[in-house]
Amino acid sequence: MMGPNNMLEIKRLNRTKIWEWVVLSLMLASPFLFAERAMMINEIAITALFAISLDLILGYSGIVSLGHAAFFGWGVYAAGIFSKLVNPDPIVGLIVVMGSSLVLGLICSLTILRGSDLTRLMVTLGVSLIGLELANQLRDLTGGADGLQGVVMAPIFGVFEFDLSAKVASIYSVLICVLVLLFVRRLVRSPFGFGLVAIRDNSLRARAVGLNVSHRLMVIYAISASLAGLSGALLAQTTGFASLDVFSFDRSADVMLMLVIGGVGWLYGGVLGAVVFKLIQSQLSSITPQYWMFWIGLFLVILVLTGRDRIKEWFAGVSA
Amino acid sequence: MLTLLFDGVAYGMLLFVLSVGLSVTLGLMNFINLAHGAFAMMGGYCMVYLFSHLQVPFLICLPVVFVLIALLGAFMERVLYRRMYNKSHLDQVLFSIGLSFMSVATMDYFVGSSQQTLVLPEWLQGRHEWGQDPWTLGVGNYRLFIVLLCAVLTLILQTGLSKTRFGSQLRASVDDPTVASGLGIPVNKIFLLTFAVGSGLAGLGGALGAEILSIEPMFPLKYMIYFLIVVAVGGTSSITGPLYASMLLGVADVFGKYYIPQFGGFIVYVLMIVILLWRPQGLFTKGVKR
Numbered sequence: 001m002m003g004p005n006n007m008l009e010i011k012r013l014n015r016t017k018i019w020e021w022v023v024l025s026l027m028l029a030s031p032f033l034f035a036e037r038a039m040m041i042n043e044i045a046i047t048a049l050f051a052i053s054l055d056l057i058l059g060y061s062g063i064v065s066l067g068h069a070a071f072f073g074w075g076v077y078a079a080g081i082f083s084k085l086v087n088p089d090p091i092v093g094l095i096v097v098m099g100s101s102l103v104l105g106l107i108c109s110l111t112i113l114r115g116s117d118l119t120r121l122m123v124t125l126g127v128s129l130i131g132l133e134l135a136n137q138l139r140d141l142t143g144g145a146d147g148l149q150g151v152v153m154a155p156i157f158g159v160f161e162f163d164l165s166a167k168v169a170s171i172y173s174v175l176i177c178v179l180v181l182l183f184v185r186r187l188v189r190s191p192f193g194f195g196l197v198a199i200r201d202n203s204l205r206a207r208a209v210g211l212n213v214s215h216r217l218m219v220i221y222a223i224s225a226s227l228a229g230l231s232g233a234l235l236a237q238t239t240g241f242a243s244l245d246v247f248s249f250d251r252s253a254d255v256m257l258m259l260v261i262g263g264v265g266w267l268y269g270g271v272l273g274a275v276v277f278k279l280i281q282s283q284l285s286s287i288t289p290q291y292w293m294f295w296i297g298l299f300l301v302i303l304v305l306t307g308r309d310r311i312k313e314w315f316a317g318v319s320a
Numbered sequence: 321m322l323t324l325l326f327d328g329v330a331y332g333m334l335l336f337v338l339s340v341g342l343s344v345t346l347g348l349m350n351f352i353n354l355a356h357g358a359f360a361m362m363g364g365y366c367m368v369y370l371f372s373h374l375q376v377p378f379l380i381c382l383p384v385v386f387v388l389i390a391l392l393g394a395f396m397e398r399v400l401y402r403r404m405y406n407k408s409h410l411d412q413v414l415f416s417i418g419l420s421f422m423s424v425a426t427m428d429y430f431v432g433s434s435q436q437t438l439v440l441p442e443w444l445q446g447r448h449e450w451g452q453d454p455w456t457l458g459v460g461n462y463r464l465f466i467v468l469l470c471a472v473l474t475l476i477l478q479t480g481l482s483k484t485r486f487g488s489q490l491r492a493s494v495d496d497p498t499v500a501s502g503l504g505i506p507v508n509k510i511f512l513l514t515f516a517v518g519s520g521l522a523g524l525g526g527a528l529g530a531e532i533l534s535i536e537p538m539f540p541l542k543y544m545i546y547f548l549i550v551v552a553v554g555g556t557s558s559i560t561g562p563l564y565a566s567m568l569l570g571v572a573d574v575f576g577k578y579y580i581p582q583f584g585g586f587i588v589y590v591l592m593i594v595i596l597l598w599r600p601q602g603l604f605t606k607g608v609k610r
C-alpha cells in the first residue's frame with residue numbers, strides 16, 4: 001500500500017521529539033510549580049482539553065464549527081447530574097460522560113456531512129442553542145437559569161479528596177489533559193489521521209483514492225465530541241457547579257479563538273492557545289473586566305489581518 | 321389568530337430588511353459576515369438618538385439612518401472587509417466575530433448596557449380591529465407601516481438586481497471578478513456600493529425594529545442567528561428566497577412564542593436544522609449552485 005519512503009516519513013514523524021517531552025513534563029509539573037495558582041492551572045487544563053477536541057475537527061478535518069460548546073455543555077450537565085443522582089465517583093462519571101458524548105456526537109455528526117461551510121456553521125450553532133434552551137427549560141433537572149448546584153464528588157479512587165485550594169483538582173485535570181494529548185497524538189499520526197488531513201485538503205480527491213469520507217468524518221466528530229464532553233465533565237467535577245453559559249456562543253467562539261492563537265491543525269496549538277488566552281484574560285479583566293470583549297475582538301481582527309499562520313511559523317522556527 | 325399571523329408577517333418583513341444585506345454579501349460575494357448585526361445595532365442607536373434626543377421627524381430619520389450606516393459600511397468595506405474577500409471561511413468567521421465583539425463592548429462603553437426605548441410618533445401608535453372574535457384581525461399602525469415599507473423596498477431591490485445595469489454588473493462581478501474587470505466593469509466599486517447598500521439596509525432595519533426588537537449592546541450576537549437562518553434557509557441565489565424564509569421564520573417565531581412560550585426558540589432552531597438537512601442549499605433555491 002504505502003511505499004517504504006512514506007513509511008519512514010511516518011516513523012520519523014511519530015518519534016517523540018525532545019521538546020515534546022519537555023512540554024509534557026512541564027504540564028505535569030505545573031500543578032506543583034504553581035501550587036498557589038492551582039485554580040488557574042485547573043481552568044487552563046480544562047480549556048486546553050476543550051481546544052484540543054475542537055482542533056480534531058477544525059484543524060485536522062476542516063469542519064468549521066461554531067457550536068462545539070454543545071458537547072462541552074452536555075459534559076458539564078451530564079457529569080453534574082450523574083454525580084448528584086446516580087454515582088458520585090469521579091472516574092465512573094468521566095467514563096459515563098465520555099460514552100454519552102460519543103453517542104451524541106455520532107448522532108450530531110449526521111448533520112455536518114452535507115452542505116457548505118455556512119450550513120455546517122448554522123447547524124452546529126443551532127445544536128448548541130438547542131442545548132441552551134433545553135438546559136434552561138428542564139428546570140427540575142438542571143436548575144435552569146440558577147445553575148446546577150450542590151454537585152459533591154467522592155474522592156478519586158476513594159483516596160484523593162477534592163479540596164478547596166483545588167490542588168487535587170488541578171493535578172487531576174492536568175493528568176487527564178496529558179493523557180488525552182498522547183491519545184490524540186497517536187490518532188492524528190495514524191493512517192486514520194492522515195486520511196482526515198487528506199479529506200480536509202481536498203475531499204473530492206480523498207474520495208477518489210478510496211477513502212470513505214463520511215465514515216471518517218463521523219468517527220472523528222464523535223471522538224471530538226467525546227473529548228469535549230470529557231473537558232466539560234472535568235469542569236463540573238472540579239468546580240461542583242454548572243451554569244447555562246457553558247452552552248453559550250461566547251464559549252464556542254472563545255475556544256475557537258484559543259485554537260487560532262495557538263495554531264490550528266497543530267497538536268500543541270490548543271494547549272499553547274489556552275495558556276496564552278487564559279493569562280491574557282486574567283490580566284486584562286483585572287484591569288477592565290467589562291471591556292474584555294473589546295480587546296479580544298480587536299485582537300481577533302488584527303490577528304486575521306496580519307495572517308494567523310505567523311505565530312505557528314515562529315514557533316515551528318524555534319522548535320525545528 | 322389572524323392578528324398573530326399579521327404580527328408574524330410584520331416581524332418577518334423586518335427580519336428580511338435586516339438580513340437582505342447579509343444575503344447579498346454572503347450569497348453573491350461568498351463572504352461570511354457575522355458582524356452584520358453590528359450595523360443593524362448601530363442603525364437602532366442612531367435612530368433612538370436622532371428621534372428621541374434631537375427630535376428629528378420620524379420619516380426623515382429613516383433615510384438619514386440609512387445613509388449614515390451605508391457610509392459606515394462603505395468605510396468599513398474600504399478599510400477592512402476588502403482584504404477579507406479572498407481569505408478562508410474560518411478567517412472570515414474569526415474576523416467578523418472580532419468585529420461584533422468590539423461593537424458590543426464599544427456600545428456598552430459609550431451608551432451603557434441598558435435597553436434603549438423608542439416612543440413612536442402619535443400617528444403610528446394605536447391599532448385597528450376588524451372581524452368577529454375567533455377571526456379578529458388586529459393591525460397595529462406601526463406594523464402596517466413596516467409591512468408596507470418593506471414591501472416597497474423588496475420591489476425596489478428585486479428590480480434593482482434583475483433589471484438595471486448595476487444589477488447585471490454586480491452579478492457579472494460575482495460570477496467571475498477577473499473577466500468582469502476585463503470587460504471594464506469596476507468590480508471594486510460595485511462591491512463597495514453593494515456592501516454599503518447592504519449595511520444601510522441593516523441599519524434601516526435596526527431603526528425600524530428599535531421599537532419591536534430591543535436595541536441593546538448584545539444585539540449583534542442575539543440576532544445573529546436569526547439573520548443567518550434567513551440567509552441559510554432562504555438560499556442565496558435570489559431576493560425572493562430570503563423573503564419567504566424570513567416570513568416563515570417570523571410567523572413560526574411569533575406563533576411559537578404565543579402558543580408554547582417555553583419552547584419558542586427551540587422550535588425555530590429545530591426547524592432550521594431539519595430544513596438544512598433536507599435542503600442544504602436552502603429551501604428556495606432552484607437546482608444546486610456552487
